[in-house]
Amino acid sequence: MAYLRVLASLAIFFHVVLADCECGYSITSTSGERQYVFTDLLENDFIHLDLTSDSQSYGEYGWAPQEFNMSSEVARGRYGEAFTPQNVISNNIAEEQTFEGPGSKGGDAGLNLVVRSEVQNGMVTGADISTTDVHFFHGTFRAGIKVTDVPGTCSAFFWYMNDTQEIDIEFLSSEFNRTNSTFPVNLVLQSQESKDAGFDASKTRDFQKINLPFDPTTAFHEYRIDFLSDRVIFYADDELLTEMNGTGVPSTPGNLQLSHWSNGNMGWSQGPPGTDATTTVTYVKAYFNSSLESRQHDYQTRCKDPSAPNAICAIPRHNATFFFSNVDNMTPNQTTYHNNGGGRTRWCRRLFTFIVALVIGTWVA
Incomplete structure (x- = not known):
């Protein structure tokens, strides 16, 4: 008994x-x-999690700074791209109940993704972090981001499997114009169609440039991707931006990435920036089916x-x-x-x- x-x-x-x-x-x-239910989660509070401490092992919090180079030919720009962990900087707040204000290194608290102004060996150095797992399938993915106001970079939050299975939210700082309140965000499904167009997604059905109703460089805003079985829906601060469906919707699992880069491509990132440029991320919240x-x-x-x-x-x-x-x-x-x-x-x-x-x-x- x-x-x-x-x-x-x-x-x-x-x-x-x-x-x-x-x-x-x-x-x-x-x-x-209709209700959509997701079985798993990955939540990261980058205001308080130190992703870059020397004491952290690779993928300590489910993410890892990346280190790799791309030639100018591969990057399709005037310059190559060099991604280095040194350009990923955690700027934390010690008090766990405080979610805004300066971090320990000064400036906005969060995870800083830096693009350097100096060209080294024909490359512009930038920053990229990605989830160490690649089992993120259908889900809703959100990030709190404050975009750099320095012209000449691309800041991106995206889901990725390969160059024809990709969902992008991209900000081109050279497109921002405070004079006429123009602050576009580029929403993209990279697909076989975009590959056939020379990876120029603007020539496909799955590309939209939408003007935001706010300046993304002055405050943090939430950008969201809902990746569903038959469509992808984009939001900013919970306001619908657009919806895409069709063959461009990915059909495989992948991972999540945040990047900040420049390669001198006058049709996209432009740059390099005149001064070091920083985009800051305060959180990523992923709810998904594994x-x-x-x-x-x-x-x-x-x-x-x-x-x-x-x-x-x-x-x-x-x-x-x-x-x-x-x-x-x-x-x-x-x-x-x-x-x-x-x-x-x-x-x-x-x-x-x-x-x-x-x-x-x-x-x-």
Whole structure:
């Protein structure tokens, strides 16, 4: 009878741990007629997470600064591009409840992505970070970004698998004009069609240049990509920008990237910038369906009744300071990251695994 009492206690505890969001995180369609549910999350608060400390290992928080070169021919510009981890700079705030103001290095707190003005060996040095996992399939992806006001760079937030499976939000700082309040954002699906056009997506159906109703260089704004099975929807501060569908919608999983670069291409980034240019990112929030069989199995294990109260959690709309991973009991079986003095925690997934093992072991005994 003792083992039955243990099992009963574990069952109660197990239910409590998985009470909220055990069946995922949801958005509704712009018409409000359909709910989309995503099984996994990756939330990163770059105001408080130090992505670039020497003590951090590669991919410590699910992201890693990239280091690679592209020749001018490959980059399709006057200059080549050199991406270096030194141009990715964490500028954190120590107080975990403070989400705005200067960071420890001065200037806006967050993750700084820098493009240098000096050309070195025929290359302009820039910054790129990417998720170390490539299992991000359909989902909603959001980033808080303040774009540089220095002309001559391209700042980008994008989902990527390859050059014909890509979803881009790109800002060309040379296009900004405060005199007539022109602040365009370029929304792109890089596809086979764009490849056939010499990778000039502006000649395809899946390219739109939309003027923002605000200056993206003076404050942080949320830019969002909803990658669904049959369409891609773009938002700024929760306001619909445009929707694209058709053959350009990617059909594979991929990863997320943030980059800031210049190569002197007069038809795109222009540049290099006259002075060092910085684009700052305060957070990325990704809610998605994983392509990994192991994660799909985890979901089936924990989601027993999608109709149960709080089994599915609605994703807040345009809330820069809310993270499910900062709330107790809302990330069952998910990997979460916290500052905690520079460390990280993966307690949710570990706790779930521990409980499953304990329940099975007790049952066997």
